Amino acid sequence: MEYTNWSIYSLNHETGKKRQSQNALFTVGNGYFGIRGFYEEDTASEAGNGGIYLAGVRSNSELGGRLFEDKRRDLCNIMNILRLHIIVDGKQINGVDNITNYRRELDMQGAVYTRCYRYDDCLDITLSRFADMVDVHRVRQDATLVADKDMELTFRALIDSDVHNLNLISREPDPVQPGLNHILSREIGTDSIVTLIDSEDDNHIFAAGQTVLTVNGVAVDGSVYTNDFVSGREWNLKLKTGDKVELRKIVAVYTDNDGTDSAQKIDEFLTSEINWDEIDAAHKNRWAERWANCDIEVDSNTDDQTALRFDLFELMCVCPTHTDRVSIGARGLAGEQYEGCVFWDNEIFQLPFFTFTDPESSRRMLAWRYHGLDVARRYAKYNWFEGAMYPWQACEKCREQTPIGGGGYYSIHIISDIAYAIRQYFLATQDSEFMFEMGAEVLMETARFWASRADYSEWDGYWHINTVRGPNEYDFYVNDNAYTNTMAALNLRTAKEILTKMETEAPEKFAKLCTKTNFSFAETEKWLAIADGLYICYDEKRKLIAEDSNYFNRRFLDMKKAKPTAKRIVDSTMNHEWLPFYQVTKQSDVATLMCLLPEKFSEAEKIAAYDFYEPRTAHDSSLSYAPYAWLGARIGKDEQAYEYFKNCAYLDIADLKLNTISGLHFANFGGTWQVAVFGFGGASFTDGKLTVDPKLPKEWNGMTYHLVYRGVNIEVKVTKTDVTVAVQGGSLPVCIAGNDTVLSDENSTITVKM
Numbered sequence: 001m002e003y004t005n006w007s008i009y010s011l012n013h014e015t016g017k018k019r020q021s022q023n024a025l026f027t028v029g030n031g032y033f034g035i036r037g038f039y040e041e042d043t044a045s046e047a048g049n050g051g052i053y054l055a056g057v058r059s060n061s062e063l064g065g066r067l068f069e070d071k072r073r074d075l076c077n078i079m080n081i082l083r084l085h086i087i088v089d090g091k092q093i094n095g096v097d098n099i100t101n102y103r104r105e106l107d108m109q110g111a112v113y114t115r116c117y118r119y120d121d122c123l124d125i126t127l128s129r130f131a132d133m134v135d136v137h138r139v140r141q142d143a144t145l146v147a148d149k150d151m152e153l154t155f156r157a158l159i160d161s162d163v164h165n166l167n168l169i170s171r172e173p174d175p176v177q178p179g180l181n182h183i184l185s186r187e188i189g190t191d192s193i194v195t196l197i198d199s200e201d202d203n204h205i206f207a208a209g210q211t212v213l214t215v216n217g218v219a220v221d222g223s224v225y226t227n228d229f230v231s232g233r234e235w236n237l238k239l240k241t242g243d244k245v246e247l248r249k250i251v252a253v254y255t256d257n258d259g260t261d262s263a264q265k266i267d268e269f270l271t272s273e274i275n276w277d278e279i280d281a282a283h284k285n286r287w288a289e290r291w292a293n294c295d296i297e298v299d300s301n302t303d304d305q306t307a308l309r310f311d312l313f314e315l316m317c318v319c320p321t322h323t324d325r326v327s328i329g330a331r332g333l334a335g336e337q338y339e340g341c342v343f344w345d346n347e348i349f350q351l352p353f354f355t356f357t358d359p360e361s362s363r364r365m366l367a368w369r370y371h372g373l374d375v376a377r378r379y380a381k382y383n384w385f386e387g388a389m390y391p392w393q394a395c396e397k398c399r400e401q402t403p404i405g406g407g408g409y410y411s412i413h414i415i416s417d418i419a420y421a422i423r424q425y426f427l428a429t430q431d432s433e434f435m436f437e438m439g440a441e442v443l444m445e446t447a448r449f450w451a452s453r454a455d456y457s458e459w460d461g462y463w464h465i466n467t468v469r470g471p472n473e474y475d476f477y478v479n480d481n482a483y484t485n486t487m488a489a490l491n492l493r494t495a496k497e498i499l500t501k502m503e504t505e506a507p508e509k510f511a512k513l514c515t516k517t518n519f520s521f522a523e524t525e526k527w528l529a530i531a532d533g534l535y536i537c538y539d540e541k542r543k544l545i546a547e548d549s550n551y552f553n554r555r556f557l558d559m560k561k562a563k564p565t566a567k568r569i570v571d572s573t574m575n576h577e578w579l580p581f582y583q584v585t586k587q588s589d590v591a592t593l594m595c596l597l598p599e600k601f602s603e604a605e606k607i608a609a610y611d612f613y614e615p616r617t618a619h620d621s622s623l624s625y626a627p628y629a630w631l632g633a634r635i636g637k638d639e640q641a642y643e644y645f646k647n648c649a650y651l652d653i654a655d656l657k658l659n660t661i662s663g664l665h666f667a668n669f670g671g672t673w674q675v676a677v678f679g680f681g682g683a684s685f686t687d688g689k690l691t692v693d694p695k696l697p698k699e700w701n702g703m704t705y706h707l708v709y710r711g712v713n714i715e716v717k718v719t720k721t722d723v724t725v726a727v728q729g730g731s732l733p734v735c736i737a738g739n740d741t742v743l744s745d746e747n748s749t750i751t752v753k754m
């Protein structure tokens, strides 16, 4: 991959799986659509199916049982709304054969993906697309073809419903699996198609296109072109050398999830007038606004600037801004792995980026968890617990999607991870309306879950949370995972604090909530007793927190033998069954905890944990690198921190996990942001005050980052010699290297020499 400051581009025309993998990198989106970088004129290969996903659009699948309410819901590759047929003198171009001057580029500032090449030394082709950030139901496609000889050109701009899922859920060297077909039936109209993807929920997808084609600037009418699968327009042109053909197309898509008037919206779209330039400009402006609040500028001779921007760009592409009925899946809308489901990835890794740069988006995604509260209550009851048991792997309806045998029953730290994100959002925004309408109820029901899940031991006088799977997923289950217990304790305490606050500040809402949930403060006594009494196994001599109560007793694992290559241990040398026998940590566990709650651990404990667990961590998940980079930066492990940072920043670009083909790693993107801002940038907030204590890697001369906190826009500029903080939109206490001040619109900037 090649880099400019604001783009990644490739001049290598990859084939097969490599191309499919790169297609994931060239994903554009707007939170409604995720569109992989497939070739719109490729009708022959697997990749020709496209790879276009809509947030929350899934179908019931016959395949595989699930733990709870027993449905598997797959993310669906919808119709290929960008299909092009380009036929030169009777021969159809596939975008692969007979091409030169190939280049594809993702412009992250304007959020446009462009691909160009020369076909058969006679036709120069440029194709571009974007998912409209303003009207999220729309996708814009452009094509420019310049003839370099006289030729007959047949050009078709279509919507193609002859597609199936890519199903690229494979790990090297496994072959790509054959796709699933989720399109159950289709209705072909003029310039439009309606497909049915889920008979049970009666879920339809409606798509329609408007096209304009010009030759040398003069509009040429196309004829209607349809068959059993496609609908669109066709042009038959006789071109002379130098003739320029330009296509502009807008596609609109609605589904039954968007309301009951999708058919009507499509009709309106088809008769509406399109202002092409306005659409372009509005899309670019919206992106400029977004970047202004979150960009990180890095002064360095490396490619880190672009890698970082890529990670932030993709996070923004997948963020739903149109609804609070969906959230962000582990692979976003860039691939089908994990069926688009939402894990702890969102609350712990992704949401902080939004909470501190675009809090409205965090609110929507936390509201989605609130809307899933009843399902989580049912799930708790089903498992003989109380309160709300949020599923480990949630579909848009918040049902548990972890496959049977996949550990969903044990991976309960997700529950306090959600509580952590609610708390973090509240601390960063002071949004009492959200808290008292939604957050408090989630905190209460999750606290109730922990109160029913923890056990008191008469034998040792501690509370225990037994039989859990912590972030280290190489253990089937353990007792007293330090991460789970500490986060559960925080969940219990936060619930009590917020309910107490609510009783005083919003008594009516509080009374209503008590009636609805049958809550009384009496039950919080047990919550606090558990929070205070949860067992954390700790080696006083080494100041070392044990990952779980048996970790220290296990056998040391020779990591070189177990993991000789980049492949996961379980994909190369050992069976899953062997792993709990050893001291091996699949992905950062205690290190993650120390990043999330740094104030709870001393410097000595952090160093002890880093030194002990780092050699025992296999990093067999993409969630593993960021916490080691972040923690490492804070405790003076500068070189390792930067190495780990590179692993996260370039994880997909370099396909470090060998599975970018099946979608991008969004938790890692969010983790990378946290490393940059909290780790290197040194930002932290306590009781409403911003502290900046940077630890720049030696490869960087400086960095500038942007945050939003309690309604105040903040810019932090760090160089090798000084730190400057500027605020806009309110006042903020700030501390830099022991210098305390309060910045406000009148006194908006401070610079401190370091």
Ligand code: IFM
Pocket (backbone or CB within 6 Å): 330, 338, 343, 344, 345, 471, 473, 621, 623, 667
């Ligand atoms: O949530 C993660 C998990 O921690 C590791 N395996 C992949 C999941 C989805 O990213």
